[in-house]
Each structure stands twice: as C-alpha cells, then as structure tokens.
Amino acid sequence: MFDNLSDKLDKALHVLKGHGSITEVNVAETLKEVRRALLDADVNFKIAKEFTNTVKEKALGQDVLTTLQPGQLMVKLVKDELTELMGGETAGINLSGSPSIILMSGLQGSGKTTFSGKLANYLKTKKTKKPLLVACDVYRPAAINQLHVVGDQIKVDVYSEEGNMNPVEIATNAIAHAKQNGHNVVIVDTAGRLAVDEEMMNEISNVHKAINPQETLFVVDSMTGQDAVNTAKAFNDRLNFEGVVLTKLDGDTRGGAAISIKSVVDKPIKFIGTGEKMDAIDVFHPARMADRILGMGDVVSLVERAQEQFDEEEARKLQKKIAKNQFGFDDFIKQIQQVKKMGSMKDLVGMIPGAGKALKGVDIDDDAFKGIEAIIHSMTPQERTEPAIINGSRKKRIAKGSGTSVQEVNQLLKQFNQMSKMMKMMQGGGGRKMMQMMNKMR
Incomplete structure (x- = not known):
C-alpha cells in the first residue's frame, strides 16, 4: 500500500543528504518534491500546500535537535505532520448503548457489505461481542444474499425481511429482534448508489433518525482518491457521521484519500480494509501509517x-x-x-x-x-x-x-x-x- 507515495517521498527527502545544516534553499528544494509527491498521490492541492508550508516553518525554526542530521530531522518533521494530517490520535469505536447500533453508509461498490461482515467478525473475536448484521439494502437482492453468505462464513446472525421495501421498518424491527435474542451490537448495512443523490440521502437520514446509532461510519473505496474525499464531504454534510472506513487500501499505491479525508471532513479514519478475507481489517493508527508511508515499517502492529x-x-x-x-x-x-x-x-x-x-x-x-x-x-x-x-x-x-x-x-x-x-x-x-x-x- 502507498508504494508510489513512499518511493517519491523517499527520493524527495534524499535531497537533504550531505548538507551540514538546514537552510531555506535546501528546505525549499526538498519540500517542492514532497508537495509534488503528495499531489501525485491525489492529495488535494490546498492540503499539500498547507502541509509543506507547516513543515517548512518548523524546519527553519528548528533549534533543539541540532545533533541530528538535516535529512533525519526532515523525516521526523514530515512524519509528525503526516500523523497529524491523518488524525493524530487513534480513534476508537463507540460501543455504548444496549445494544450498540452501528450504521454503515457509502456508495455502491465501496465494499460496505463486505466491511459490515469484517466489522462483525472483528467485534465478535476481538471484543467478545454478539453482533447482529441487518440487511437494509432493499434495492439490490444480491446485497441481502451477500450479507447472509458473509454471516454464515463468520457465524454471525443476519436479520432481513423478505418483501419489505421499507429500510426504516427493517432497521427498527432488527433492533427489537436484537434485544430479544441477546445481541449487544447491531450493524445496519444500508443501500448504496452509483452517485450521491437526494433520494439516497433522504432515505439514510430517515434510517439514522429512527435508530439513533452510537456510530455512523462512512465506508469509502480508497482507490477512488480525491473523489472519495468529495463523496465523504457530501455524506458528512447530511449525516454528520462519526468516522471513516477506508476499504481496498491494500490495492491503493497512492494514498491520497487516507491523507486528505480527515482534513476535509474533520472526522477520524477508524478502520481500514486490507484484503479480501474476513479478518483483513485493522484499526487505523495515524502514527503507524505515517511510519509505513515513510518506509519505517510498523513493528508494533x-x-x-x-x-x-x-x-x-x-x-x-x-x-x-x-x-x-x-x-x-x-x-x-x-x-x-x-x-x-x-x-x-x-x-x-x-x-x-x-x-x-x-x-x-x-x-x-x-x-x-x-x-x-x-x-x-x-x-x-x-x-x-x-x-x-x-x-x-x-x-x-x-x-x-x-x-x-x-x-x-x-x-x-x-x-x-x-x-x-x-x-x-x-x-x-x-x-x-x-x-x-x-x-x-x-
């Protein structure tokens, strides 16, 4: 993941090697390449510019780490700013409520249904919860079947209502079913569209108001880059969701969505999907991801x-x-x-x-x-x-x-x-x- 961005940042930061001190000239030269690397990774121009300006100010005002080589210092500054840009701290998931209700939102093809299964599996195995998956995508019969297949695979119950085309009713009935059957987490998989439209937004807003979830997660295909960020903003303006899920991160060599999305919607990335298997889900740690982008690995994970x-x-x-x-x-x-x-x-x-x-x-x-x-x-x-x-x-x-x-x-x-x-x-x-x-x- 992020292979292209990692390579270009590595080359950019090599500019400072061999210099005995940090000057405006060599900092400008390095940060010009850093900005270019970010833009190539499909990071928003304004965000890339603000990022490099912040690093430049800190680099030129730096007087406490004089024992470090300029290249090492620049790597540290870039890592710290990347960490902040992607959210700074690791954001947890809110599992209060009895049951805890998690509403999944996103466009069709973003990996929402698959991720709902991954999240249920994660909560079952890592948090010892008893989740219930709810099929509220009433427009795509394959989505309901897919959720049942996923549920069978991970041994998690799936609630669906054949013939009912009202997602608000299905979600409300599912919560009552969860209470009666000892499920302490309800994950509601909603319908997606090929593009943001008023009908879709009204429908998911109505479901949101009816079930009042502890967590509303926006699922986005990271490979769509800047388009993913723009879609996230449109959803957030209507839903005011709690966090973002980036799917298909294992196939994204650029990384623009991961880097830009927190700045645009001011909501944390909470989870990432890193493969097709049901256990290919990770909590998003901004500092660890910054290490990986800069080729430092992630020993803790x-x-x-x-x-x-x-x-x-x-x-x-x-x-x-x-x-x-x-x-x-x-x-x-x-x-x-x-x-x-x-x-x-x-x-x-x-x-x-x-x-x-x-x-x-x-x-x-x-x-x-x-x-x-x-x-x-x-x-x-x-x-x-x-x-x-x-x-x-x-x-x-x-x-x-x-x-x-x-x-x-x-x-x-x-x-x-x-x-x-x-x-x-x-x-x-x-x-x-x-x-x-x-x-x-x-």
Missing part, C-alpha cells in the same frame, strides 16, 4: 498480529521440544500456519522496517509457503519427526511426491537445520540478549 495467533500452551510444548532437540517438520508446519493467519505476506513484509524498500519490485505471493508445505507433506511421519534420517533416496522420493527438485528439498533441509540451531540458541543466553535489545527499542 506486526507484534500485535503475532500475539493474536500466539497460543501459550502450544508455545510451552514447543519450548520443551526445542530444549530436547525434538523440533521436527510437523512443528515447523504449525508455525507456518500461524504466520499465514497473520495476514497477507506483502502486508506483513511492509511492517518490517526497510523490508519494503529492500524487496521493491519483488512479487510477494500469499502462496509463498506452498512449495515448502508440499515438500513436508510428501515426507513420512518418521521423516517429519526425525529429519536426520532423510538420505539421498528419500530426498528423490520426496522431490517427486511434491513436484519439486532434489535441490529444493536440500535447500529446505538446510534452512530447517539452521533455524533449529537458532531456536536452540534462543533457549539460552541468546534469547535473553535479544529480549533485552527489543525492550530497549520500545
């Missing part, structure tokens, strides 16, 4: 995702196996499966500082582990438990069974041995030293 998949009991068993030198390929494949649950490989790599830049142009496929898994599944149970017994003839059989070459089998065995040694080392002083280093980095 990476650690949080890892912790979500962390099973303490499994970890204890694994620790004992490593200590006894019993770590085998069955254990290895379990670790692979946990990594795959953390999200798309491209997204995970983008969270590692410097990795995105180092692997620029490399196609990171979500099926990156397929070959490894095929090789392991072609081993016998004994071979997976005792890799040391795998000799030449066994390697040939494994290669043939997995559709790979003997060289690839050898490479996996070599990597596995290296990893086993490293894990063994982590059981001793090496692990303590690494933890001490990580604590210092916090």
Whole structure:
C-alpha cells in the first residue's frame, strides 16, 4: 500500500543528504518534491500546500535537535505532520448503548457489505461481542444474499425481511429482534448508489433518525482518491457521521484519500480494509501509517498480529521440544500456519522496517509457503519427526511426491537445520540478549 507515495517521498527527502545544516534553499528544494509527491498521490492541492508550508516553518525554526542530521530531522518533521494530517490520535469505536447500533453508509461498490461482515467478525473475536448484521439494502437482492453468505462464513446472525421495501421498518424491527435474542451490537448495512443523490440521502437520514446509532461510519473505496474525499464531504454534510472506513487500501499505491479525508471532513479514519478475507481489517493508527508511508515499517502492529495467533500452551510444548532437540517438520508446519493467519505476506513484509524498500519490485505471493508445505507433506511421519534420517533416496522420493527438485528439498533441509540451531540458541543466553535489545527499542 502507498508504494508510489513512499518511493517519491523517499527520493524527495534524499535531497537533504550531505548538507551540514538546514537552510531555506535546501528546505525549499526538498519540500517542492514532497508537495509534488503528495499531489501525485491525489492529495488535494490546498492540503499539500498547507502541509509543506507547516513543515517548512518548523524546519527553519528548528533549534533543539541540532545533533541530528538535516535529512533525519526532515523525516521526523514530515512524519509528525503526516500523523497529524491523518488524525493524530487513534480513534476508537463507540460501543455504548444496549445494544450498540452501528450504521454503515457509502456508495455502491465501496465494499460496505463486505466491511459490515469484517466489522462483525472483528467485534465478535476481538471484543467478545454478539453482533447482529441487518440487511437494509432493499434495492439490490444480491446485497441481502451477500450479507447472509458473509454471516454464515463468520457465524454471525443476519436479520432481513423478505418483501419489505421499507429500510426504516427493517432497521427498527432488527433492533427489537436484537434485544430479544441477546445481541449487544447491531450493524445496519444500508443501500448504496452509483452517485450521491437526494433520494439516497433522504432515505439514510430517515434510517439514522429512527435508530439513533452510537456510530455512523462512512465506508469509502480508497482507490477512488480525491473523489472519495468529495463523496465523504457530501455524506458528512447530511449525516454528520462519526468516522471513516477506508476499504481496498491494500490495492491503493497512492494514498491520497487516507491523507486528505480527515482534513476535509474533520472526522477520524477508524478502520481500514486490507484484503479480501474476513479478518483483513485493522484499526487505523495515524502514527503507524505515517511510519509505513515513510518506509519505517510498523513493528508494533506486526507484534500485535503475532500475539493474536500466539497460543501459550502450544508455545510451552514447543519450548520443551526445542530444549530436547525434538523440533521436527510437523512443528515447523504449525508455525507456518500461524504466520499465514497473520495476514497477507506483502502486508506483513511492509511492517518490517526497510523490508519494503529492500524487496521493491519483488512479487510477494500469499502462496509463498506452498512449495515448502508440499515438500513436508510428501515426507513420512518418521521423516517429519526425525529429519536426520532423510538420505539421498528419500530426498528423490520426496522431490517427486511434491513436484519439486532434489535441490529444493536440500535447500529446505538446510534452512530447517539452521533455524533449529537458532531456536536452540534462543533457549539460552541468546534469547535473553535479544529480549533485552527489543525492550530497549520500545
């Protein structure tokens, strides 16, 4: 995400390298490129200009960070301003009310129905809520079917009324149903149009007045750039929504909507959609996103995702196996499966500082582990438990069974041995030293 913007900002900030001090001349030169990068990312001209003017004022008035190199100082100033531009603080979701009512709004094709499912799944798994999805898109039968399919997928109840074309009635009846059936969150999916029109605005305004939601979220396709920002303003003028949801952020290489939308509507971005799967939803953290845009990675989010998949009991068993030198390929494949649950490989790599830049142009496929898994599944149970017994003839059989070459089998065995040694080392002083280093980095 934001690949083009990240590349252009990186080049712009390189202008200051080699200068011993910050002057009006080299600041102007750098910020001219920064402004151009923002405009290319489809950021509103006025916002881009105000952004660079603010950074310039701070850079020229800077006298406290004299120990830093100008390039480092400029990166910090740009990061701080990007963070502020995107909202500054992380905005939470209001789950007060009994039940909590969340109204979803947005144009057709913005990903509203899919995101309603993702939000329900998030609230169910992360907040231990019992959500109810409500189908109020009465004009598009496929939308009602889609919501039921999504509900089945995530095991969340869906409320709909066949033949009823009154979304206000459906939403009101759904809330009564939720109270009777112990649902503490109601997510109302409303109809979208191809463009903003008076009929659509009147309808969603009527639903809003009838159910008085704690949260009204505007769902927008981030790939539509500045058009998304303009649509958000039109909706906000009528609905006065509480927050924005940016979908399809994984496909947006520009980032203009994420950067501009808070300034235009003065409402925070609360969630982002980062893929097609039902767990591809993240709380929006402005500071972390600024880090990612500037190629600094997002270690905190990476650690949080890892912790979500962390099973303490499994970890204890694994620790004992490593200590006894019993770590085998069955254990290895379990670790692979946990990594795959953390999200798309491209997204995970983008969270590692410097990795995105180092692997620029490399196609990171979500099926990156397929070959490894095929090789392991072609081993016998004994071979997976005792890799040391795998000799030449066994390697040939494994290669043939997995559709790979003997060289690839050898490479996996070599990597596995290296990893086993490293894990063994982590059981001793090496692990303590690494933890001490990580604590210092916090």
